[in-house]
Amino acid sequence: MSGRKKTHFAILGLLSWQPMSGYDIKKMVEIGISHFWNENYGNLYPTLDQLVQDGFATKTEDASSGKRKRYVYEITPEGQNEFMRWVQEPTSAPVVRNEMQLKFFLASRLPTRINLKNIQSYQAQQLQQLAEYRSSETILRAALEEKEFPKEIEPLLNAGHVRLSRKQKHRQLKVLLLSLRHGILAIEARIQWCKEVIEVLPD
Amino acid sequence: MSGRKKTHFAILGLLSWQPMSGYDIKKMVEIGISHFWNENYGNLYPTLDQLVQDGFATKTEDASSGKRKRYVYEITPEGQNEFMRWVQEPTSAPVVRNEMQLKFFLASRLPTRINLKNIQSYQAQQLQQLAEYRSSETILRAALEEKEFPKEIEPLLNAGHVRLSRKQKHRQLKVLLLSLRHGILAIEARIQWCKEVIEVLPD
DNA sequence: TCAGACATGTAAGTCGTTACATGATTCA
DNA sequence: TGAATCATGTAACGACTTACATGTCTGA
Numbered sequence: 001m002s003g004r005k006k007t008h009f010a011i012l013g014l015l016s017w018q019p020m021s022g023y024d025i026k027k028m029v030e031i032g033i034s035h036f037w038n039e040n041y042g043n044l045y046p047t048l049d050q051l052v053q054d055g056f057a058t059k060t061e062d063a064s065s066g067k068r069k070r071y072v073y074e075i076t077p078e079g080q081n082e083f084m085r086w087v088q089e090p091t092s093a094p095v096v097r098n099e100m101q102l103k104f105f106l107a108s109r110l111p112t113r114i115n116l117k118n119i120q121s122y123q124a125q126q127l128q129q130l131a132e133y134r135s136s137e138t139i140l141r142a143a144l145e146e147k148e149f150p151k152e153i154e155p156l157l158n159a160g161h162v163r164l165s166r167k168q169k170h171r172q173l174k175v176l177l178l179s180l181r182h183g184i185l186a187i188e189a190r191i192q193w194c195k196e197v198i199e200v201l202p203d
Numbered sequence: 204m205s206g207r208k209k210t211h212f213a214i215l216g217l218l219s220w221q222p223m224s225g226y227d228i229k230k231m232v233e234i235g236i237s238h239f240w241n242e243n244y245g246n247l248y249p250t251l252d253q254l255v256q257d258g259f260a261t262k263t264e265d266a267s268s269g270k271r272k273r274y275v276y277e278i279t280p281e282g283q284n285e286f287m288r289w290v291q292e293p294t295s296a297p298v299v300r301n302e303m304q305l306k307f308f309l310a311s312r313l314p315t316r317i318n319l320k321n322i323q324s325y326q327a328q329q330l331q332q333l334a335e336y337r338s339s340e341t342i343l344r345a346a347l348e349e350k351e352f353p354k355e356i357e358p359l360l361n362a363g364h365v366r367l368s369r370k371q372k373h374r375q376l377k378v379l380l381l382s383l384r385h386g387i388l389a390i391e392a393r394i395q396w397c398k399e400v401i402e403v404l405p406d
Numbered sequence: 407t408c409a410g411a412c413a414t415g416t417a418a419g420t421c422g423t424t425a426c427a428t429g430a431t432t433c434a
Numbered sequence: 435t436g437a438a439t440c441a442t443g444t445a446a447c448g449a450c451t452t453a454c455a456t457g458t459c460t461g462a
Contacts, residue, residue, distance in 0.1 A: 005449055006302060013309030023413050036304040043450060045415055068458045070413065087310045087317060090324065091303045093332075095422090099209060100294050101239040101382055106216030107290045108378035109371070114290060121293065168312070175311035178403070179304055182396045189392035193385045200381070208421060226441050246422055248443055271430045273441065298450090 007039060007047045012083040015057060015075040022048055022071070032176065035133070035183045048073055056082055112201055119201075123194035130187045137180055144173045210242060210250045215286040218260060218278040225251055225274070235379065238336070238386045251276055259285055307400075315404055322404075326397035333390045340383055347376045 014025050022044050029039045051057040056079035062070040075083070100122050107115050164172065217228050225247050232242045254260040259282035265273040278286070303325050310318050367375065 006300065006305075007450085010305060010309070013305070016309070017312060021413075022415090027412095033305070033308055036299050036301040037308075038298060038300065040451065041413095041415075042417090042452070068413065083309075084313075087306050087313065087321070091306060091321070093328065094300070094302065095241060096239050097209065097241065097297070098239040099297065101385060102209075102213060102216070102236070103290050103294060105236055105240075105378060105382050106213070106219070106286075108375060109220060110287075110290065118290070118294070125296065172311060174403075175308060178400055179308050181399065182304060182393075185392040185396050186389065189388040190385075193388050196384065197381055200377075210422080224441075225443090230440095243423060244441095244443075245424070245445090271441065300450095 005047070007043050008051065009083065009086045010037065010039060011044070011047060011051060011073075012056060012075065012079055012086070015073055016080060016083050019072050019074040021062070021073065033179065036179065051079070055079075116198065116201060119194050119197050123191060123198075126187050126190050126194070130184065130191065133180055133184050133187065137177065137184070140173055140177050140180065144170065144177065208250070210246050211254065212286065212289045213240065213242060214247070214250060214254060214276075215259060215278065215282055215289070218276055219283060219286050222275050222277040224265070224276065236382065239382065254282070258282075319401065319404060322397050322400050326394060326401075329390050329393050329397070333387065333394065336383055336387050336390065340380065340387070343376055343380050343383065347373065347380065 010029075011025060014020060014028060020028070022041070026039060026041065026044060029037055048057070048059070051073070052059045055076060057073045057075050060072050060074065062072045100118070103118055104115060107118070213232075214228060217223060217231060223231070225244070229242060229244065229247060232240055251260070251262070254276070255262045258279060260276045260278050263275050263277065265275045303321070306321055307318060310321070
């Protein structure tokens with residue numbers, strides 16, 4: 001495990017695509033990968049400065065005429081190496097702490113209806129989430145078949161000035177869809193669990 | 204959301220079963236629920252003291268003759284209320300941060316084989332985990348049918364002096380099995396995802 | 407003209423982990 | 435007798451979150 005924090009690598013990875021500002025990074029995370037990743041400014045800006053100090057990125061004021069102050073970060077060759085190293089190094093399993101499961105376990109000596117009620121609202125929550133993912137999936141699939149191209153995902157395909165080739169866009173969309181697929185499968189598993197529990201818990 | 208930290212409630216919940224020492228709590232978490240919860244001493248002992256200060260638990264030196272110093276914590280009625288409140292209050296979805304998914308996404312513009320290699324080792328990791336869960340499942344199921352009763356799970360059925368009735372043990376084992384089932388379904392979903400990705404990524 | 411998006415940052419706090427420190431008891 | 439387990443704790447750090455603070459630009 002590298003001693004560095006994850007935000008460090010997340011930023012580096014995004015900068016490896018193209019130069020961006022802190023604000024751009026935040027937006028990109030929100031729009032594209034919020035179902036498995038998040039960043040917040042309180043962490044983002046200090047980490048960007050750290051990256052510059054460590055020589056993994058450079059900071060330049062973007063002084064396009066008529067635009068407000070804006071700093072664009074660009075990855076350095078050292079940063080690229082650092083990123084490549086991280087991508088290829090083994091990923092440690094995340095520390096698990098599932099509050100829902102904890103409740104289920106701890107409440108097992110309480111009346112069954114309490115547990116049942118919790119499971120039901122968990123299930124409802126998951127079903128809602130599933131619906132949202134499915135609709136995102138539909139949008140992405142349509143984009144892949146080039147029926148239409150929703151502007152919400154634009155920033156993921158070219159944040160800044162660089163434009164992706166048709167082939168690159170296609171690939172990018174495919175990865176986005178596969179990421180989403182992970183979320184969908186995970187949710188379906190949880191819903192399945194709820195079903196099973198609701199069935200067998202009362203006896 | 205309650206403003207309190209989760210360790211606070213985890214401890215309270217375990218104490219709601221029976222009085223225990225910090226060491227007992229740690230053991231119980233490790234043996235029984237480590238696949239969805241963890242605690243460490245650095246957090247455990249200070250939180251126990253906090254619980255006492257807040258009037259949710261009492262601390263008593265257990266001076267059984269010939270035994271070394273040991274503090275046993277017991278939940279108070281206020282603690283019980285606090286626990287019951289938490290169990291019944293809505294559970295907020297955990298903040299997601301999946302490093303594996305992040306790598307998959309960020310590396311999408313790199314050569315496919317890098318991503319493929321990562322997915323494969325992720326899959327191997329999950330398969331191993333699955334095997335472990337399945338063997339735990341077998342043990343618990345055997346215990347449920349009273350074919351045998353492994354001593355590893357004893358602490359979960361009576362940590363301390365209190366003994367559960369036959370019926371209570373049965374119920375407890377069932378909950379343990381269902382918790383494990385959640386882990387198994389989640390892992391199977393991840394393995395399924397790996398299979399799908401390995402199939403479609405190369406084109 | 408004013409709401410909403412653009413844009414950058416700091417301070418304080420929470421939560422949790424790791425490493426360290428210490429010593430008693432049990433059992434092979 | 436010595437390794438494993440029992441048992442309690444602290445200090446320092448690391449990672450991330452929340453709330454606050456400030457101001458600009460754009461388009462309806």
